[in-house]
Amino acid sequence: MDIYRPASWSEALEVKRGAPESVPLAGGTDLMVDLNFGRARPQALLDLTRLAELAGWDRDNGRVRIGAGVTFTTLIAELAPELPGLAIASRTVGSPQIRNRATLGGNLGTASPAGDALPPLLAAGAEVEVASAARSRRIPLEDFFIAPKVTALEGGELIAAIVVPVADGPQQYSKIGTRNAMVIATVSFALALHPGRRRVGTGIGSAAPRPLRATEAEDFIGGVLAEHDLWSSGAPIPEPASARFGELVAAAAQPIDDVRGTVAYRRHALAVLARRTLAWAWSDYRSAA
Amino acid sequence: MSLEVNGVEHSAEVEPRQLLVYFLRENLALTGTNVGCDTTSCGACTVLMDGRSVKSCTVLTVQADGAEVQTIEGLADDGKMHPLQDAFHTEHGLQCGYCTPGMIMAALGLIQEGGDLTEKDIRLGLEGNLCRCTGYHNIVKAIQSAADEMRSPASA
Numbered sequence: 001m002d003i004y005r006p007a008s009w010s011e012a013l014e015v016k017r018g019a020p021e022s023v024p025l026a027g028g029t030d031l032m033v034d035l036n037f038g039r040a041r042p043q044a045l046l047d048l049t050r051l052a053e054l055a056g057w058d059r060d061n062g063r064v065r066i067g068a069g070v071t072f073t074t075l076i077a078e079l080a081p082e083l084p085g086l087a088i089a090s091r092t093v094g095s096p097q098i099r100n101r102a103t104l105g106g107n108l109g110t111a112s113p114a115g116d117a118l119p120p121l122l123a124a125g126a127e128v129e130v131a132s133a134a135r136s137r138r139i140p141l142e143d144f145f146i147a148p149k150v151t152a153l154e155g156g157e158l159i160a161a162i163v164v165p166v167a168d169g170p171q172q173y174s175k176i177g178t179r180n181a182m183v184i185a186t187v188s189f190a191l192a193l194h195p196g197r198r199r200v201g202t203g204i205g206s207a208a209p210r211p212l213r214a215t216e217a218e219d220f221i222g223g224v225l226a227e228h229d230l231w232s233s234g235a236p237i238p239e240p241a242s243a244r245f246g247e248l249v250a251a252a253a254q255p256i257d258d259v260r261g262t263v264a265y266r267r268h269a270l271a272v273l274a275r276r277t278l279a280w281a282w283s284d285y286r287s288a289a
Numbered sequence: 290m291s292l293e294v295n296g297v298e299h300s301a302e303v304e305p306r307q308l309l310v311y312f313l314r315e316n317l318a319l320t321g322t323n324v325g326c327d328t329t330s331c332g333a334c335t336v337l338m339d340g341r342s343v344k345s346c347t348v349l350t351v352q353a354d355g356a357e358v359q360t361i362e363g364l365a366d367d368g369k370m371h372p373l374q375d376a377f378h379t380e381h382g383l384q385c386g387y388c389t390p391g392m393i394m395a396a397l398g399l400i401q402e403g404g405d406l407t408e409k410d411i412r413l414g415l416e417g418n419l420c421r422c423t424g425y426h427n428i429v430k431a432i433q434s435a436a437d438e439m440r441s442p443a444s445a
Contacts, residue, residue, distance in 0.1 A: 003351055005306035025349075029329055032347035035306065036327040045305070049352050069422070073341070096398065096419020098329060100341040181416030182330060 001270035009053035010133075012158060015046055017133040026069055027101035030110045046158075053057040054105065054160070062166050065129070066166035068105025068159045072117075074150040075142040077106065083164055085120035085171030085190050092116055092175050095182055108144065111151045111210070112184075118145070118211035119190035119203030120173050125134045127253065129250040132156040138163065142286065147208035169193035170284035172177040172277040175205070176269050178260075186261040189273040193281050197229055199223065202274070205267045214274075217248035221278065242278050290354035294319070295363030310334045310345035311332035312353075313360060319389050321361040325419070330417030335398075336360050342398030344417070361390035364397075373397060374434040380420045382431035384422035390419050396432045406436045 004022060006012040018020060022044035023033055034040035048054060054069030057079065064082050066075070072090040076099070080087035093099050093116050107117040108128060118141075126141045130153060141162075146153050153159070156202040171192045177183030188205035200221050202214045225231055253268035291300040294317060301316060312321045313336070325333030327346050327368065334346045337359040364371035373393045383389045392415065399414035400406065408432075411429050420428060 001306050003349070005351065005354070025352075028347050028349065028352070032308075032349070033328045036308075036346065045349075047349070081347060094329070095332065096336055096414055097332060097342045097395065097406045097417045100398075101343050181413075191309075 005047045013133040017156045026103040026106040027104040029098050057289045064164050066162045069103050071207040072099035082166045085173050089173040091114045111149050114185045114206040119205040122162050122203030122213050123190040123201035124193040130157045131160045147209050170281040172281045174273045174277050176245045187266045187269045191277040207255040214249040214252035217245050221245045234289045242275050246275040249274035292353045307350045309353050312350040317363050319360050325412040327358045335394040342395050348349050362410040372438045376431040376435035380427050380431035382428045388420045402437050
């Protein structure tokens with residue numbers, strides 16, 4: 001096995017062009033476990049941890065551009081005001097040692113349906129900035145995930161950054177697992193209220209071949225909030241409406257039976273998480289109004 | 290590549306796939322850092338890298354190029370135990386001792402982050418470290434006691 005250790009982003013892209021089979025390595029919290037278990041035997045690794053270009057974030061024009069190498073520890077410490085849903089989800093990742101190493105770009109590149117950062121980024125309407133030696137492009141996050149561990153990255157491309165609109169309302173994330181720490185989600189759900197656009201964003205994790213939005217549920221609850229002018233009145237959401245929202249979220253999922261949970265459990269739990277996160281976020285919205 | 294371990298500079302040629310924990314144990318004979326699971330689950334191999342706790346079974350040695358690494362061997366000062374080591378001793382924070390180096394290094398990372406440390410903060414901060422003997426009770430007590438001592442002006 002070879003390891004490339006580029007010192008700059010442009011050098012990394014050149015390496016990836018010359019050796020498209022090389023596997024990007026950041027915090028290593030996913031990839032190294034596969035290597036240690038002998039499940040992955042890459043010919044070459046491309047170590048991105050030295051690249052200063054990937055390590056920072058900045059805010060511009062209502063959006064936060066987060067370098068792919070930003071760790072979960074940094075997201076929690078620095079970005080909770082701008083991206084509260086992502087910060088909540090980041091706190092549930094692994095343990096301090098994992099959050100010190102694991103990066104946002106790595107969570108996207110691994111493309112596990114259970115990746116904790118992915119539902120809140122979907123709910124917030126994030127885009128992925130990818131680059132090759134030849135060009136750079138942005139992909140809406142919901143088009144980035146193709147299948148378990150398969151992304152829209154083409155040969156020679158690397159993830160440069162994630163661009164996320166700054167939260168314009170309360171955001172929530174909830175996750176079910178077998179214990180509080182070091183756990184892969186059995187099912188997870190993120191919700192973002194967008195009062196400015198009168199919309200509700202959603203993200204489902206660990207209940208389909210890829211993380212996905214529950215668009216029908218988003219349209220439904222957005223319609224309820226508009227119809228009764230709840231955005232202005234701040235009145236409680238009628239119970240039947242939040243129950244229906246939960247059902248629609250559960251219906252959007254395509255779960256499987258596996259070691260972490262059954263189809264029936266996942267659908268049930270998703271409906272509960274959807275109702276809960278909606279109630280929490282709406283309560284935040286009302287108390288802020 | 291070269292790195293600093295417990296304040297001593299080391300340069301070495303290493304295999305690309307060598308894990309940091311094996312560099313510490315086999316190249317430097319620092320066997321205080323234990324290997325528990327190889328899967329980032331148990332935390333026995335926790336060391337500090339540039340001041341932050343990491344699991345050295347999932348860091349490649351080459352990724353530590355240029356880093357400052359601190360292991361359990363780097364804590365005692367000229368034969369005098371570090372407050373965390375003392376506290377694990379006096380509070381009986383260990384039984385078999387296998388998890389202890391990782392526990393102490395994770396605790397050191399937690400204490401160095403600053404801020405108040407309640408019992409809940411300590412339990413949350415140790416969520417990446419498994420102990421199969423103690424039930425954690427005395428480990429938490431030991432860390433609380435060491436944190437108090439390390440932060441009191443008298444110990445400065």
